[in-house]
Amino acid sequence: MLADADIHALESHLGTVVRENQQHHDNLQNLLQKFQELLKNYNSLKSDYEEEKEGRERYKRLARGQERNPFVLVLIDGDGYMFKEHLIKAGSDGGITAARLMQDSIREILHDRLGHQADQCRIMVRIYANVLGLSKTLARYGFVGHEARSLSPFVANLTSSQDLFDFVDAGDKKEAADYKIREMFRLFVDNNQCKHIFFAGCHDAGYLNLLIPYSGRTERITLLKAASFYHQYNTLNLPIRELPQVFMSTELPGIHTRDSPSQVPIQSQIIPPSPSRPVCRHYQKGICRYGNTCVKLHIQPSQYLSKVSDDTSSISDRETLSPRTHDYYAANLPTTTNPFYGDSIPINKTGDRIDTYCAAPSAEARELYNRRPRFHRPCNNFHLAGQCDLLNCEYDHAPLDDTSRSVMIYILRQNPCGAGLSCRSIKCFLGHHCQKDRCRGTKPCKFNRHAHSLDLQIATWVPALEKEDNAASSVSDASEEASPSDSDNTFGNPNIDTLS
Template sequence: MPKLPAPTKMSDHTSIPSIAGDGHDETPSQSLWRRYLEIKQFDQRRNDFIEELLSRYESVNEAFRQECEDHEREREFNRRCQRKLKELDSRMHRYEGDLDLESYVMILIDGDGLIFHDNLLLEGAIGGQRAAGLLEQYVYDYIRSDFPDIPPSVKISARVYANVKGLSETCRRASITSNTLLIPEFVIGFSQGKFLMDFVDVGSGKDRADQKVVEQLKLNLRNRHCRQILLGGSHDNGYTRILGEIVNYEQAVQKITLIEGVPFAREYGSLPFRVRKFGELFRPQKINLFEPGLPTPFPPPGLGLYQNQLQSPGTPTSIVSPATDNLMSPASVASPTSATGTGWANVAAKAARLPAPPNPTPTVRDSSGIPRNRKGQRIDPPTGNPGIDEVTRVKRLKMCNVHFLRNECPYSKACTHVHDYKPTKAEIETLKLVARSQPCIHGTGCNDPKCIYGHRCPHPKAGKGGNLPKNCHFFDDCKFPVEMHNMDLNVVQFQVIRN
């Protein structure tokens, strides 16, 4: 086989013949060169395209790698979060269980004004135990009916703060009991009745019970285990200051319920708190103090002129009036001795209208006695009209009404109100008006010559509502009973109590 000649290697500098024309008149060499150049151009575009693909691939591959790394980090983060969430859920369930187990309702009572009913106090230690049990039951019923989110296993705790010695003396002077040991026994019985309920003796001194209650209120309000607070202080408008600060916090407002014993002071009217009344547990009125020998408190309205015949038959009573006036018309009556007890509740429940007295001997009209109208109702003498600002100012002085208006005070140095102030004559008149804003528990038949409380509603009339039972601008919310409204103010006789 003949040996072929080696192919000739073209130099890079080999000249390329010019190619002209449309290809019909080109030489074979020019045709080859033309075709070569076309292939070369195609290869160049292909190489550029491949390089572009490789560059894009590298960019996409780097972005993908970063995404994979980010995804891996997120996946690991999600795993950690899921593990943490499971741990938190488990801890939350344990916490909720502990919260339910440790949940409690706190009852805070100012025992100097929110006082348990007489029938409980008179039972001593047994009454204290009964009071603790009733209080717990009432609160349990209230919580279960009004707060379904509070677990049924919630604990009921109570703190009652009072000056026990002062309360005992008050009950003795008000003739609720002659045995001053019954009240301390009641206190002990209350504390022993339930393990989470305490009756604390704060001793004598100004606002000691108030301060205890307020500090306990602040403490329990911030405690997440405390689900509800029942505050008993309706007798004292001083609590409206702290409550007025709380009204700006909705969650705190929902956490407080006010217990009503004696009617709320007017300052409570604008507060948005819930109100609960345990009528069979607490007294609906304050205890008024009277010296020994004065009529026993709480006679029913209408016993009036002759209530002292039930309590102190030996005390003479004379009625001074014009000869033409008769005090009462004769009426049948049950015997006063038919009452089985000497307490005010038994007298009020069983006493009937007393018969008319024998016609009194006509004498000179004695204006130093107790003024009464034709029905025998006591009529308070008029006072000045100092204006609301002056009344508010005198109230803020915290003067002791009993000390300045009766010249006596059963608490003496232990009294929580001011004794050493020197009021002007005008301030004394305003103080009389302040004292008469509280209805007398004896009603219109009060026999106490030195009584400082109101025997008729002092509030302005309702105008067009004159036919209403309570014709004053407070209507049914007025603390004065119906019989102290629409009274005949014409004085026709004076009752003189002679000791």
Template sequence: MFYDTNEAPNVRSASPPQAAQRVGYLFDQMKGEIFNILGNESLYVDRIQKLEAELTVYKRAYNDVDTERKQFEKLRQEAQKEKEDLENQIKGYRVVTLLDGDGAIFSNELIVQGCVGGHTAAQMLADSILQHLTSNYGANQYQLWVYVFFHKRGLMDTFGRVGNAIVKQKFEDFIMGFNQAAERFIMVDVGAGKEAADAKIKAHLEDDIRLPQTYKIIFGGCHDNGYVTNLRSQITAGFKQKLILLRSYTDMAAGIADLDLPVLTIPDLFLTQKLGTTQPAAQIITSAPPGYSSPPVGPIQCSAPVSTPLVLPPLDQSSSATPPPTVELQSPPTTRRSSIPTTYSSAVQILQKRVPTPELDFNNSSASETSDDIPEPPSAPTFTRSRHVNPNIPLSKHKPPPCTLFYLAKCKHGADCKYGHDYLLEADHFTEIRVNAKKAPCPAINKGEPCLWGDECCYGHYCSLSTKCHFFKQGRCKFVGVDMHKEPKIYSDEAL
């Protein structure tokens, strides 16, 4: 009880009135304490109910947060998997083979077989490269590109000068057969000029080795020490692991062997010594590469279809790794035709480089355009060093942007053009350029003059907003020609 008995007088010694008074006092004090306890109990009950309500809210919030956390964890795992898949796609296993054909010359035994020899050389090259990669780096989905740059007339003259008349005669058929062996096998005649092939190879080496998709560069220019500086620069830049040397001559040029790079040697594929010091031509015709059939008797017809696939030799059956992909041979065409586009529409479909010309600046007003900017027919293609398109930004945002007239027709500024003529464009890039060109008015129609190209003109003959153009109502539209804001009689997607 919450009272002090020492404060009250002794009940037993007290008189009856005093004892009753004392008992009443203690009773009142106990009653007050009981009322306080009961009152506090209701407060405690209310407090407990509030705490339980808050706990319920917190539990519900926790459950929601936990559910959201699990969802985010699932999304994180999916994003991580997608990231890994994208990294694997970006990484790729692209293998680029660069051959200096003026020094890495295919053997006479293969060349005298003509078209069939070209197929055989491509088969030997693919087999050996893929087998080397599989043995040293594992069985992956390798994609093989082969570029051979050479001076055809110079080689043919040298063949004739050293007495290899049959080799000279069959060389063009050999080139055709090699080019037909697979889609990504290319022999390119770079023509006369000092170090013409070297310039091509150095440009490809510099561009391809930096691509994340490029797994290896097979470099076939070990006969020329002029490549030492370029190779050493790539090694210093951190690309040593991507380089493999492909030996042609028995002795490599001074400085190349000192680079400490892996070396691949393919027996019987290339001449082992400088042209002119090899075996006599009389011995060439009677010999054939080991493991390959001899050339058929009589002239070889390149138009005969080839059904033999260009494949990697079978892997060890005990290995569980997936074998590298096959590279299918293409059937040679029965005829070779060259055609010149007769219309503007057909001309713009040719995905080739043309004589450098500028495009129309879409940011300039129509007042700065002249009739000189009217597109002209395309001229003969000119091949120059190219740059890749950044897929993350529109073409118009590139610095400099691609030249519209260069890719769709022809313009006259040449090397002085401030727009780009060296982009490697795909079909969708040409579509984007054509669509953007239609957003600019045709200079001739804009001045009230007839357009020589008519409906095939790359520029717009009508404002895309037609009668709804509020810029025209404000006098600020670039399309100022007569009837350029009327609904065209024929205006469809094909016109774009």
């Protein structure tokens, strides 16, 4: 038998073995747990890596796709950038020539800017304009015929001669071309396939806000200069180039008649009436659909004489006072005060004030406006000037809808300002020249003859004055003559002399 000491030694040794075995078990469990965590982290990292790898491959495929088919975009406001006279007069052939010249000119600029990459870039041109209104404008200068959309052959051939050239008719709505150009610019300005944008809208200060965020981006944008160029575009720190072979370098109203008798515009030639061929009135309005096949006589109003007279002075007067239409005023007058100049007044080269365009209201708008004054006449000061200084004003300050407000403005514009063309009041809502459709300056029109033939080309903008006493007195006189029942000459209230 074992002695007691041996038994205690074996018991102690057995306890040591059990403890070491338990510690070994604990270490093994801890190792297995850490291994499981390591394996879990590995699987998570592997998943992230696969996603990152897939995203990188997708980006590479996208980048390779964007590098394919690089192009440059040329955005042109066709209402302000006029093609050269000889191109327009050439009609359909002129459209083809204009497209080729534009392609060559842009390509030449691209070589200076992009170097060898220019050969890989295609040129996409988008021209937006009111084709009907532009046709009428060009017809007045003898560049095209007086048929409706007489510029169409030029437009169609310019579009068809190059695959990526489009001359788009934006319609006759105000600023329709502006909206198109703005959206096209926003669509492509950050597109990687679009390597550069040539912007041809610098005649209109309304595009400044569009371009200001990209000031200094010389690698993305180049401004194209034509006849009219607002000097504020120089502050954008963008390169400015010209296409002298494509666009006119002088504004359209400055074009003079030719010395050669064969080139004298048709307007200056007097054609006696023909009993066998009546005059086509649609042609004179620019809406004849039959063109050269029309059986009626195609002459302008200034060419037609009811009887042949040797009195050359009467002929001159008739040509000088040829009536202007609403379309003429819409095309030549500013639509709003220039936002860049703030409270400033547009004037022509002789210092005469030019009004913003005021469209004639519809019969429904007139009726809507005339219903209100029968009950309570609206206060002109409050609704137009923005405030009324009379403590106990007897006229209505209740909210006025936009339609009635536009009628009020139109009615005021039918009455001449007492200060005349020298008025510089920012709050003067009277007229400074006539805007009536085809008005010849005879009664009942209250404007003088000069107000019907005023040069409407803006030369500059001058600071406005808050108040002019002479303008105020004239308004008071005009309001006293107005009758509430006369929709053309009605004022909302006689206290309008504080509007100046």
